[in-house]
Amino acid sequence: MKKIILFMVFVITSMTHAHATSVSVAVTEDPILRHVVSFKFKAATSQEKLNEIIAAFKALPQQILTIKAFEWGTNNSPEGLNKELTHCFLLSFESEASRDAYLPHPAHKAFGAIAAPYIEDVFVIDYWVN
DSSP: OHHHHHHHHHHHHHHHHHHHHOOOOOOOSSOEEEEEEEEEEOTTOOHHHHHHHHHHHHTHHHHOTTOOEEEEEEOOOTTOOSTTOOEEEEEEESSHHHHHHHTTOHHHHHHHHHHGGGEEEEEEEEEEEO
């Protein structure tokens, strides 16, 4: 009987410890395709022009219905590994076909025409959230 009680205490303690140190990971039922775009703007780009470019990018989800989610922000990492890319935009799509419809969309092309003269460098990566 003592062995059973000790074993139960061990199991309960192990479960409590495992629960306390576990890391929560978000799991989605449906896969999501993320499209990450980061820009380095030319040094001469004014804050007014930056605001215009950001506003144009923020307007895309209302113009391109295949965009399911959108967020953006500016770099604040203390690591210094951003390679002078300062602005990041994250778009979410349900499928590669949805993303592929976004790329040549006239609203996306119009945004590119607004932003391109002020962009010194760009980084794009797409990945599936599993």
